[in-house]
Amino acid sequence: MSDDERAAATAPRVLGVPEMGLVVLIGVSGSGKSTFAARHFRPTQVIGSDYCRGLVSDDENDQSASADAFALLHTIVDIRLRRGLLTVVDATNVQSKARAQLVRVAKDNDVLCTAIVLDVPEALAVQRNRERPDRDFGDHVIRRQRRDLRQSVKRLDREGFRRVHVLRGPEEIDAAVVETEKGWTDKRELTGPFDIVGDVHGCREELEELLTGLGYELARDERGRATGARHPEGRTAVFVGDLVDRGPDSPGVLRLVMGMVADGDALCVSGNHENKLVRVLKGAKARITHGLEVTLEQMAAESDEFRREVLAFCDGLISHYVLDEGRLVVAHAGLKEEYHGRASGRVRSFALYGQTTGESDEYGLPVRLPWARDYRGKAAVVYGHVPTVKAEWLNNTICLDTGCVFGGKLTALRYPERELVEVAAHEVWYEPTRPLQEDVRPGGESSSGTERGPGDTVDITDVGVGASDSGPGLSVATEHGTVRADGGSTLAALEVMSRFAVDPRWLLYLPPTMAPAPTSAEPGLLEHPREAFGSYRGSGIGQVVCQEKHMGSRAVAVLCKDEAAAARRFVPGRTGTLYTRTGRPFFTDPEVQAEVVDRLRQAVTDAGLWEKLGTDWIALDGEVLPWSAKARALIREQYASVGAAARAALPAAAEALAAAAGRGLDVGALADTVARREEQMAEFSRVYRRYSWDTDGAAGLQYAPFMLLAAEGHEYTGTDHLWHMAVAEQLAEASGLVRPTRYLVVDTTDPAACDAAADWWRDLVAAGGEGIVVKPVLGARATGRKGLVQPGLKVRGPEYLRIIYGADYTDPDRLAVLRDRNLGRKTGLAMREHKLGLEALARHARREPLWRVHEPVFTTLALESEPVDPRL
Numbered sequence: 001m002s003d004d005e006r007a008a009a010t011a012p013r014v015l016g017v018p019e020m021g022l023v024v025l026i027g028v029s030g031s032g033k034s035t036f037a038a039r040h041f042r043p044t045q046v047i048g049s050d051y052c053r054g055l056v057s058d059d060e061n062d063q064s065a066s067a068d069a070f071a072l073l074h075t076i077v078d079i080r081l082r083r084g085l086l087t088v089v090d091a092t093n094v095q096s097k098a099r100a101q102l103v104r105v106a107k108d109n110d111v112l113c114t115a116i117v118l119d120v121p122e123a124l125a126v127q128r129n130r131e132r133p134d135r136d137f138g139d140h141v142i143r144r145q146r147r148d149l150r151q152s153v154k155r156l157d158r159e160g161f162r163r164v165h166v167l168r169g170p171e172e173i174d175a176a177v178v179e180t181e182k183g184w185t186d187k188r189e190l191t192g193p194f195d196i197v198g199d200v201h202g203c204r205e206e207l208e209e210l211l212t213g214l215g216y217e218l219a220r221d222e223r224g225r226a227t228g229a230r231h232p233e234g235r236t237a238v239f240v241g242d243l244v245d246r247g248p249d250s251p252g253v254l255r256l257v258m259g260m261v262a263d264g265d266a267l268c269v270s271g272n273h274e275n276k277l278v279r280v281l282k283g284a285k286a287r288i289t290h291g292l293e294v295t296l297e298q299m300a301a302e303s304d305e306f307r308r309e310v311l312a313f314c315d316g317l318i319s320h321y322v323l324d325e326g327r328l329v330v331a332h333a334g335l336k337e338e339y340h341g342r343a344s345g346r347v348r349s350f351a352l353y354g355q356t357t358g359e360s361d362e363y364g365l366p367v368r369l370p371w372a373r374d375y376r377g378k379a380a381v382v383y384g385h386v387p388t389v390k391a392e393w394l395n396n397t398i399c400l401d402t403g404c405v406f407g408g409k410l411t412a413l414r415y416p417e418r419e420l421v422e423v424a425a426h427e428v429w430y431e432p433t434r435p436l437q438e439d440v441r442p443g444g445e446s447s448s449g450t451e452r453g454p455g456d457t458v459d460i461t462d463v464g465v466g467a468s469d470s471g472p473g474l475s476v477a478t479e480h481g482t483v484r485a486d487g488g489s490t491l492a493a494l495e496v497m498s499r500f501a502v503d504p505r506w507l508l509y510l511p512p513t514m515a516p517a518p519t520s521a522e523p524g525l526l527e528h529p530r531e532a533f534g535s536y537r538g539s540g541i542g543q544v545v546c547q548e549k550h551m552g553s554r555a556v557a558v559l560c561k562d563e564a565a566a567a568r569r570f571v572p573g574r575t576g577t578l579y580t581r582t583g584r585p586f587f588t589d590p591e592v593q594a595e596v597v598d599r600l601r602q603a604v605t606d607a608g609l610w611e612k613l614g615t616d617w618i619a620l621d622g623e624v625l626p627w628s629a630k631a632r633a634l635i636r637e638q639y640a641s642v643g644a645a646a647r648a649a650l651p652a653a654a655e656a657l658a659a660a661a662g663r664g665l666d667v668g669a670l671a672d673t674v675a676r677r678e679e680q681m682a683e684f685s686r687v688y689r690r691y692s693w694d695t696d697g698a699a700g701l702q703y704a705p706f707m708l709l710a711a712e713g714h715e716y717t718g719t720d721h722l723w724h725m726a727v728a729e730q731l732a733e734a735s736g737l738v739r740p741t742r743y744l745v746v747d748t749t750d751p752a753a754c755d756a757a758a759d760w761w762r763d764l765v766a767a768g769g770e771g772i773v774v775k776p777v778l779g780a781r782a783t784g785r786k787g788l789v790q791p792g793l794k795v796r797g798p799e800y801l802r803i804i805y806g807a808d809y810t811d812p813d814r815l816a817v818l819r820d821r822n823l824g825r826k827t828g829l830a831m832r833e834h835k836l837g838l839e840a841l842a843r844h845a846r847r848e849p850l851w852r853v854h855e856p857v858f859t860t861l862a863l864e865s866e867p868v869d870p871r872l
Contacts, residue, residue: 012175015165017114019180020341022081022106023088024099024161026152027118028145030125030132032173036118037090040178047076049091070098074105081109084341086180094148096159103160110342112183115161117153119168122146184318185341187267191324194415195231196238198391198400199271199384200257202247202295203429206410207256210423211237214412219259225252228259229266238321240384241271241332241352246291246405246430251298251306258313270317271332271385272352281311291405291430319343319351326379328415333385334397337377354385372397376462376851382413387432391420395849406432417713418847458504460494462851474859478839480788483832485862493862501583505570506558508844508853509709510860511581511621512833514773515826516872517793519819524810525798526818529758532774532793537748539784543777545721546757548742549794550704551770552623554581557703559601565616569712576601576617578624582861586624595698596624596737603735609727615711622705622728625739646681646807650674681807683799702739705731707780715841717780724779745777765797781838790827791834804871826872829863836860 017023023041025033037046050060052073057065073089080087093099099115106113125146126139156164167173195214200207208218208226216229216237229237243257244250260266277295280286288296299307320331322341329340333354339347355369368386375381375395387403391411404410407428412421473487485493501507518535520528529546536544559576560566566574576597578586587593604610604618657671705728708716716724725743732740742764746757761772775792776782782789801809808814836856843853 012177013165013167013172015116015176015178016163016181017086017116017178018112018162019086019182019186020084021086021112021114022077022102023086023114023116024093024102025088025090025116025118026093026099026149026156027120028094028122028125028142028149029092030128030142031118031120032128032170033090033092033118036116036173036176037088040176041086041088045086046088046090047073047080048089049073051090052076070101074101077102078105078109081106081111084111092145094145094152096152096155099152099156099159107160107344110339110344110347112162112343113160115156115164117149117156117164117166118173119149119153119166120170120173124170183341183343185320185322185343187321187323188325190236190267192328192415193233193235193417194238194323194328195235195421196240196330196382196400196413196415198240198402198411199242199387199404200239200247200253200410201242201245201273201291201405201430202250202253202298203404203410203425204247204249204252204256205426206404206423207253210410210412210421213423214414214421216265218256226256226259228263229256230260230263231265237266238323238330238382239266239268240330240382240400241269241317242273242384242401243268243271244277244291244295245273246294248429249298250295251302251310254310254313255306258309261313267321267330268317269320269330269332270314270352274314274317275352278311278315281307281314294430319348322379324416329377329379329381331381331383334371334381334383334399336371337375337379340377340379372399375849378852380415380846380848382415391422393418393847393849396852403432405429416846419713458851458854462854474855474862476836476839476855476859478835478856479842480835480838483836483856483859483863485859489862489865490858492865493858496582496584496861497858502577502579502585503571504854505850506577506579507583507857508558508619509556509621509837509840510583510833510857511554511556512791512837512860513581513826513830513864513868514792514794515790515830516823517774517795518823519821524815526801526805526809526815527771527795529761529772529774529795530754532795533746533748533754533757535793536774536776536784536789539786539789541776541778541782541784541789542747542749544746544748544774545725545777546744546746546761546772546774547706547721547725548764549770549773549796550623550625550739550741551627551800552625552702552704553586553627555579555586555622555624555703556709557597557600557620557622557705559597559604559618559620561601561605561610561616569617582864583857589697592697596701596703599698599735599737600703600731603731603738606734607730609730613711613714615714618711619709620705621707621709622703625702625704626700642681646677650678650681654678677808683802683807686799698737701737703737704728704739704741706741710841710845713845713847715845717838717841720777720779721775722777746774761795761797765799768799769797770800771796780834788831788835790830821869821872823872825866825868829866829868833860833863836863 025037027033034048049069053062053065053069054060056068056072059065073091077087077089089102091098093102103113122142125142129142153166167176197207197210211229212218214231215233215235216231218226219228219230221227237260239257243253247253257266257268261268273292276286276292280288280292280296299310320329320335322329329335331351333350333352335351339350355371372394375397377396381397383397383399384401386399387401387406387408388399389402389408391398391400391402391413398413400411400413402409402411402422404425407425409422409424414421474485474490476483517527517529517532519526520531522528522530533544555578557576557578558570560570563573563575566572566576578593578596580586585593587596609618610616653674654671657667657674660667661671707724708727710716722745725741729740731738744757744760747753765771771794773792773794776789780791796804798810805818809818836859840853840856843856
């Protein structure tokens with residue numbers, strides 16, 4: 001024996017097991033299965049029959065509980081596999097009946113099943129069991145189990161196990177190494193960018209034209225044939241299958257795609273036409289129809305070597321790929337979410353052929369079930385297979401088969417840009433059995449004439465409202481962690497959204513509540529810029545921008561260049577909307593709403609922003625002034641009534657006290673209090689009057705934007721605030737409706753700069769301003785030492801706070817109480833809503849379906865019902 005052979009013989013066995021799948025340990029009692037499992041797997045991954053027996057009977061050796069124990073074991077295994085978790089079954093499993101039940105559970109969950117056999121000498125197993133006082137069965141049990149094991153080993157691969165590892169003897173068992181392996185479909189580490197190409201069907205010239213248009217540089221052999229293509233920026237092409245049949249040059253398409261895949265410039269999944277070609281090339285009987293006869297005729301002119309290469313390539317194509325950290329799935333005929341990353345015959349069948357009813361239409365073609373209309377997965381699914389006139393998004397899925405071989409187009413999707421690139425067919429290469437059809441929306445409406453948005457509907461189940469009284473609540477995964485809202489809050493939000501909200505297609509975002517700065521220690525003040533600067537400085541934020549806080553009502557404006565843009569992206573027949581923090585129409589009068597929208601659209605046009613941003617719609621966050629435009633009833637009922645009552649009561653009280661003093665009564669302290677209250681109430685009334693003026697329709701209104709939220713394909717939360725302020729200034733210069741916002745940039749590490757900013761704040765509030773908002777210059781996605789920081793801290797002026805905390809809040813005893821106000825709940829709520837806002841805008845920019853955008857939007861609304869002091 002050579003040194004290499006000797007080293008190979010003594011090397012430890014490496015056992016490959018699927019990262020997501022079932023591992024069945026097989027061995028007689030005493031073979032060391034539990035020890036092996038504990039050494040190679042996490043405790044949570046191992047489900048033992050003894051453990052389950054103990055759960056159902058409090059005695060792991062109670063054989064009378066075995067039926068219930070295995071029922072529990074199978075249930076746990078089923079749940080874990082459904083959730084995509086590696087699961088190891090620790091039981092003897094020496095009988096085929098026991099294994100068959102486990103293999104069935106694995107198949108039901110579309111995961112691979114691996115067997116690891118621990119085969120030890122009978123004498124060793126007997127000895128080990130005799131040394132265990134909890135094992136009181138006789139040696140004959142070991143002999144029977146070993147006999148069953150010997151009979152099983154030879155047929156395990158026929159029982160449904162994809163891989164079988166047999167370890168013989170304690171030395172080989174102890175030396176074995178277990179390695180988890182990713183599934184063939186799992187390419188989540190590949191993040192692109194990608195160019196996903198629809199069904200080619202032998203249209204080589206169109207494919208070369210499309211790749212060239214996408215920026216790929218073709219490589220050719222000495223005969224001028226395309227043998228590869230590479231993008232200079234490192235993009236990867238992904239082919240959805242059906243490269244062959246019907247078209248004029250299937251071998252040419254294969255030669256090009258095979259070269260790209262071999263060079264690492266492309267990926268390709270199997271189509272049903274490749275699947276059938278493989279069967280025929282292997283000599284299996286098949287009906288030579290649907291263009292296969294064309295491919296076989298073309299392949300007959302190729303060399304034997306090329307045909308062998310084609311067979312190896314097509315036979316090696318897999319059902320689908322999961323890419324970009326799970327955000328993208330490519331499968332020929334599409335794939336339901338529960339099949340993503342799974343491996344089974346039915347997963348492959350779905351990926352190749354889609355879902356059918358088993359019936360045929362009048363053309364003899366299968367009647368397909370519209371799986372995409374009910375799709376609610378997080379990953380975008382890109383597919384082909386069913387030729388349509390136009391590639392359109394539906395519920396985060398898109399079909400790229402636009403019938404090139406039938407005289408239509410060859411289409412590619414640029415990802416993550418989500419841009420479509422098309423080339424027209426050079427001619428009709430093959431007459432279709434059925435005319436190309438336009439896709440139809442879930443409600444039956446044809447999509448002709450406009451580009452459908454990514455998912456038209458939101459269902460009640462999309463927002464986590466179940467059948468229970470309180471509902472299960474919502475849990476939304478964001479880039480910065482999971483945010484949850486309880487069932488009661490979601491039901492309250494559902495009431496608001498269903499009865500009062502604007503058309504949900506407009507609701508791409510709800511603004512978060514804003515946290516106040518930490519309570520100030522400054523005499524006579526609750527809030528002061530110094531604490532806001534210190535808070536950001538402590539988080540590692542060096543530069544902030546102080547924006548004037550307008551006393552108005554928060555309003556999100558979604559503005560479209562024209563009706564075509566609104567119909568394509570939002571709602572037909574409209575050109576925009578304004579809505580409140582709770583998603584309601586800002587103006588109850590539709591004519592006023594339409595006039596304000598039109599004037600804001602004109603401002604965008606006059607500022608040239610459509611062209612500068614390369615978009616036909618934008619969304620702005622800002623304030624509508626005056627405050628009375630939205631809060632007239634609040635001012636009249638809550639503030640003006642209090643002021644009127646004070647003006648009537650306090651002078652009368654002062655007169656009565658003066659008369660009492662004239663009679664010699666000691667009421668001086670009380671008279672001083674009343675006099676002070678008169679001054680305070682006079683200031684109280686002056687405050688709310690400053691923020692009120694008469695308007696007539698849209699006349700007299702102002703809109704103060706402070707952030708450009710989003711435009712086509714972009715969201716701007718990561719852009720610095722100075723850029724946003726520049727956009728606001730351009731709009732203000734273009735229209736008198738738009739009010740500019742004063743601002744100041746401050747270095748939080750410079751005491752002099754902080755003092756100057758505090759003086760600026762004092763001047764603003766002394767002139768009647770509400771206060772300022774302090775924000776990181778880096779933008780809404782700014783992060784500090786501990787992660788995401790508050791997007792803004794409000795610092796309100798002492799006079800404005802009179803209408804929040806009461807006219808007498810500046811009295812020392814009141815201030816002492818208010819300084820102990822608990823800001824933690826408000827601060828936490830603001831951060832959770834901020835995370836949801838970022839997530840909603842990101843999903844909208846990625847053109848995810850409406851229900852995905854509405855998860856964070858709806859949860860923001862739900863959080864608004866949480867018990868937080870509204871004065872904060």
